Structures are given as structure tokens and as C-alpha cells.
Amino acid sequence: MASYKLDQSVKYAKSHEWARVDDDIVVVGVSDYAQDALSDVVYVDLPEVGDTVTAGKQAATVESVKAAEDVLAPVSGEVVEVNSALEDTPEIVNERPYDAWFFKVKPSNLEADLAALMTPAEYDKFVEELE
């Protein structure tokens, strides 16, 4: 496959979301590998501010020219902000996947949830084995 970029400042889920801890908030997006596999993104269906999300459960949907895919919450908690810019310019998910955050979560079980995610090196190996 095409080579993909890793962001060293985030942790990764097996379902290809990234989680970036920013003070007491977790920012969530999808990895470069994921956006490449999705092909051109045309729409994102975001959660509502105030929604409770659960680690490993669907929180948003990303729609590409190919298909609609679930975006799972990498950590549990309450949605405190959503990136409504994605509604009008979903293509930034393809262009800058580590800037194109989907939503921010105030985590309720941060340490355990983070421990279950992969480091960049682990994710790199994980993706390599998928190929």
C-alpha cells in the first residue's frame, strides 16, 4: 500500500481512530491509514455536544465515496465540542488527518482507556500486519 503518516503525539485504536490528550480533554480523529483506505471523504455525521460516548462504541460516521464507516470513541466520556468545519469541508480528513479532529471528549475513565490504545510504534506494527 501507499506509505502513511504517523502522528507521534497521539495514541491509536485498532479501529484506526487517534486520540490526543490536550490537558483534561481528549481530541479524536481518524488516522492517515484510515483516510487512505476510506478514499475521498464526502461527509461526516458528528455526535452532539453533551452526548455520552463509550470507548469502542460508535460515536460518529465518516462517509467516503466508497462507504459509510463508523468512527468509534477511543475513550469514554462526554462530548464537549465537535468540529463542525468538517460538515462543509470533509476533504480535510483526507488532506490533514491529524488536524481534522472530529470531536473532543471530557474523559470519564482516561487512564484505563488510554492504556487500551496503541502507541505510534505499536500501531505502525499493527497496520503492517494488516497488509
Add this chain to the structure above:
Amino acid sequence: MLQRTPLYETHVAMGGRMVEFAGYELPVQYPTGPTAEHHAVRTAAGLFDIDHMGQFELAGPDADACLQQLQVWDIRQMQLGDAHYSVLCYDDGTVVDDIFLYKLGGRWLVIVNAANRAKDWAWIEHHLHGYDAALIDRSDELAMLALQGPQAEQILQKLTDYPLHTVATRTAIETDIGGQYVIAGRTGYTGEDGFELYVPTEGVVDFWKLLLTTGQADGLLACGLAARDSLRFEACMPLYGHELGPTINPLEARLGWTMSWEKSFIGREALLKVKLEKPARVLVGLEMVEKAVPREHYDVAVNGKIVGYVTSGMKSPTLDKFLAMAYVPAEYSALGTKLDVIVRGQPKAAVVVKRPFYKPKYK
């Protein structure tokens, strides 16, 4: 075992993302991406490997009489070099396949869908009985490419002395292009001007590369199946397995314009009955009022009751709207009718709009 076209290695070398389609391994996109490939065809030009399509030849003293009966279009109106879209129907009026006919010197070229190649072959063979005509499968000898877009003529003209501006839409020529014998039809499946090119298989890899090099300065991009689908979708051209199939008749699919009622053809009686009674369901164009991506098989509902289904849907790259084609009961088919498309369990408002979404730009 999946089949490959002669260009398989070329696609892989170009970074084409290979997927299964109708029993073939074909590129769904190149690294440029489907959206860029789509826009290239609307604004410049795109090159497609469409060799998965079947190419049959029908010849012999009774070829005309047989073909006239086999399909719905009246071929007596066709002159040498003419090309036309048509439909093969079963006796009950449902669709065997949609096809493209070329009237060439001493023979007909019949282009069929890849998924239906074996079925069509058997069906045509069966109906040849009693006619002095022969069906020959040219699919292995001829490779099929599509060069589509407003720059297509200009690019192709660099490779031939034949005055291409004299080739009218829906006609074909047999000539030398880039040092090869080519059948070039001014036809396509994108809603743009362009050509479909039939090239001897042994020369197609070189021909593909020559076209890409020649067209580079004019913005020509190699395009995959995803762009082919979004282009035909905007122009509301049916795709077998979506808008057409063995449980759909061509009047429901709004292909009444292809039917020549004044002649005999298989399925005519059943279809004439449908025509007089009006089809109970019809294909409509939908535009989403609420943002959502309508996709194939999604339900269409009115006041919570499911009344139809989406056959194809997407975000239109050219029009930047969420659009769908759907089968709905005739009573909900009027322009402006409000319907819902059920997207992941949620009704999303849509409205019936005019088809085609994108008006084809032919020369």
C-alpha cells in the same frame, strides 16, 4: 478466479487500487483519487480501461433481421457507422441487459455488460436459432478503452490524420490512431463528449501509455471505476444491477425512448401492456434536503411507511449535492414530491428532482 484485463500490470504499476468488479480485477481509483479523476473528465479528459465489457460481433445474411427482433431499438434507422444504445428484454419485458450497438462494415458490434457477458451470449445464441447469422465473441481480441472529456478530441487528434471533428456523436469510424487499427466510437458513459476505443489486445498497453503521454499537457488523467460510476450517475445513465435488472422493466427505468413500438421485438407485448397501464413504480431523481449520503438499497419512505428504495446515490462531485436515483410508486414520482431516505435508521428529507442531474455535453 478473477479475470484481468491486458492492462492489469500497468494499473498496478500506476498505483491503481485494484478491486473486484463483475468478475474482473480493475482499478477503482489511482493515487489522484476519485474526486480529482471525476473533475478531470468534466473539465479536461479521463482515460478508462473498460475492457471488462463484452464485445460480440453479429454477422451473416440474417444478422439485421435477427438483431431487429432481439433488442428494442429499430436498427433500420441506423446507417453504416452509427452507434446506438438499446436494451435486450425477456418475454415478460424485464431486462436481460442494456447494450450498445455499432453498425460496422458487414457486421454489428454489440457491447454488453461484463457481469452479463455469459448470460447475454447464451441468450443471443438461443435466439439465433433459425437465422443465418453467426455470433462471434471478440472480447479477447479487442481491448476497450474510453477517452472522455472536453479535451478528448484534441488529444486523440494528435495521434491521427482522420478529421475527428467530422465524427458525430453516436457514430464510429475505423481508422489508424497512433499507428494502430482502432474502432473509435463517439460514445461514452460519462455525460461528456469523448470516444470509446476498440484496440487489438496485443497493442493496448502501448496505446494506453501513448494516450496518457499525449494527453498529459491537456490534463488527461487515468480514471478508475469510482469516477466512472459518479460520472454516469450524474448523467443518470442506468447501471445494470442498480437501475436495471431481471425484475425491472425499461419503462420503469424511464427507457421508453429506446423502444421502437412500430416493430416487433422480444418483450414488446408485455411492455406495451405496461405502457398502456402506466408503470406502477418509476425511477426518480432525489436530492437530499437534509444533509446525508443516500446509498444503494437504502429505503425510501413517506410518513414512516417504506415505499421504495435507492438504486444509486452519492455526493455529486460536480453539483456538490447529495443525490440519488430511486424506485418509488408512480404517485410519488412528480417533481417536488417530498420523501424521506432512511439513513442508518433515521428519515432524512429529500425531494424529487429532474433527471438527469447533469445535462450531457455532447458535440
